[in-house]
Amino acid sequence: MPTETQLKAVLGGWPPAVLNPAGPYSEPVTLLAWALLIGGTVVLAIVLAALAVALWGAPSLRRRLGGDRAIWIGGIAFPVVVLTALLVWGLWLTGDLAAKAPRPGEMRVRITGEMWWWRVAYLDESGRTVIRDANELHVPVGSTVLLELDSADVIHSFWVPRLAGKMNMIPGRRNLLRIQADQPGTFGGQCAEYCGGPHALMGFAVVAHTPESFDRWRASRLAARPASVTSRGQELFMASGCAACHTIAGTQAAGLAGPDLTHVGSRRTLGAGILPNNRGTLAGWIADSQTIKPGNRMPNYKQLDARELNALADYLAGLK
Amino acid sequence: MLAAAIVVIVELAVQIAGIQSGQARDEPAVSLASQSMACRASVRRSAIAAAEGNHFAACAECGIAALRPASSEACGQEERSCGEKSTHPQRNHRQNRLFPKAMDDHRTGALFALMAMLPLLSACEDVPVAPHDAQPEAIKRGRLAAGQLGCGACHKIPGIWPEGATGPDLTNLAERGVIAGSLPNRPAELTAYLLDPPATVPGTAMPKVPMTRQQAEDIAAFLHQPDAH
Structure with a gap:
């Protein structure tokens, strides 16, 4: 449906298409999924056909169906062969897709599952954080990217169906997942392990750029932010206590509990992949995020009047 | 069926109100007005208007039923505001013929009270005000x-x-x-x-x-x- 497609474009490819791979780390998974689906359908058809024969078939056919030969072939040999083949395929695929260590020169990103959003840190070769972001991952097309997945609280699961299979994010453990996008675009993701409260509203977006566009994006993120003219919105941000949880580089705001807002205005989505990001949704989120995403850790800011809310939304929307 | 009945009754009402036939039988105007009354104006508002005995004026262009003195001046005012965004300026012209200056307030009131009651007579469902003739x-x-x-x-x-x-x-x-x-x-x-x-x-x-x-x-x-x- 075109309407859904357009909505997906706005919400960073969310909800994600699960059987439409866009890279070499999801294609084999999709192939296996199709094999299971089609194979399962064929087996079901055979069983139903056998059932029909058992109920209404000619006596000679029914005798044959109940004979030792049928049981040996259909009941033992066939399942053993098929299930063993699937097991081998599955284990081989898991081993083949598993990432064990960074390759030389490979881009590394640490993604930490939080209740209920994603902390994103781009690492340099030595593992130091060079760019901080949230709920969105930017990658160049055609290159592998190694994701180091962990969790700050409970078990989450990182799942961007068009780019890779699921990978659990476990507190105290670092799981590696390699992804690669073969086409530019935005690919939606979703937490795939129930993590409490608004788990269903914990979305994610991977934005795949052409290499030139990615270099531009990276350079813009690495560039020091020019000292901004203090605006009414920025004053409100500091005065309202936002800085206790959020960081905005170049200001006094250095909170670490919530998503980094240094470039919040350029994010595709708001509230972790659930809303389009604009002044309107920013204002709505600040004033009453609890109605939008019940249980999320940001309190409602109902003490702001209309002008203050507008100024704050303006300021944040301008943090490109 | 409903539309036909309304047209007939409106025609009758127009005759009763004594509008000259050359003006009154301007069919687009009549059908516009009746359409506006029956299909766009809310029954609730129409009923209130009728019950309170207010003069009831309808702007056919924007379909908003409004309680106001149905004098020709007031009506003209309404049309001017509608005309600003009108894509069919000729409708204003047609609209004018429904409210000839010769018509006195009393008759206008009676006419519109009658028109306002029409949807009630026809077992029409409660149609909300839909000022938007949207596609x-x-x-x-x-x-x-x-x-x-x-x-x-x-x-x-x-x-x-x-x-x-x-x-x-x-x-x-x-x-x-x-x-x-x-x-x-x-x-x-x-x-x-x-x-x-x-x-x-x-x-x-x-x-x-x-x-x-x-x-x-x-x-x-x-x-x-x-x-x-």
Whole structure:
């Protein structure tokens, strides 16, 4: 449906298409999924056909169906062969897709599952954080990217169906997942392990750029932010206590509990992949995020009047 | 069936009111007026108007039924405001013929009270005020745009997620008298408000959300559709 497609474009490819791979780390998974689906359908058809024969078939056919030969072939040999083949395929695929260590020169990103959003840190070769972001991952097309997945609280699961299979994010453990996008675009993701409260509203977006566009994006993120003219919105941000949880580089705001807002205005989505990001949704989120995403850790800011809310939304929307 | 009955009764009423036939039988005007009364004006408002014995004037161009003295001056005023955004200026001309200067207030009142009661007589369902003669395509585009812009972050709108509570519930917006606390509930006003809320209603909490005029018009059509709720 075109309407859904357009909505997906706005919400960073969310909800994600699960059987439409866009890279070499999801294609084999999709192939296996199709094999299971089609194979399962064929087996079901055979069983139903056998059932029909058992109920209404000619006596000679029914005798044959109940004979030792049928049981040996259909009941033992066939399942053993098929299930063993699937097991081998599955284990081989898991081993083949598993990432064990960074390759030389490979881009590394640490993604930490939080209740209920994603902390994103781009690492340099030595593992130091060079760019901080949230709920969105930017990658160049055609290159592998190694994701180091962990969790700050409970078990989450990182799942961007068009780019890779699921990978659990476990507190105290670092799981590696390699992804690669073969086409530019935005690919939606979703937490795939129930993590409490608004788990269903914990979305994610991977934005795949052409290499030139990615270099531009990276350079813009690495560039020091020019000292901004203090605006009414920025004053409100500091005065309202936002800085206790959020960081905005170049200001006094250095909170670490919530998503980094240094470039919040350029994010595709708001509230972790659930809303389009604009002044309107920013204002709505600040004033009453609890109605939008019940249980999320940001309190409602109902003490702001209309002008203050507008100024704050303006300021944040301008943090490109 | 209903439309035919209305046309007949309106014709009768027009005859009773003594409008000269050359003016009164202007069919577009009559059908416009009857359409406006029967299909767009709310039965509730019509009934109130009739019950209170007020002069009841209908602006055929924008389909808004309004309680006001049905003198020719007042009517002309209404038309001027409609004419500003009218895409069919000739309708104003036709409209004028329904309210000839010779007609006195009493007769006008009786005529419109009668017309206002017509929907009640015909077992018509309660049709909300739908000031927007919107195309289904526009409504569809509007629904999409409302979702894409995230209007649901602040408003409860049927069919749009989430159902925010920061702004007013927009269910049945078509039946509201005023929008944003001060604007008449008409497509042009709603569109202008959507495009730049703080400029239209200073002090409003609704920020200026970047959108095209087309998107604003489509969203206004979507919000004004009567049958979605």
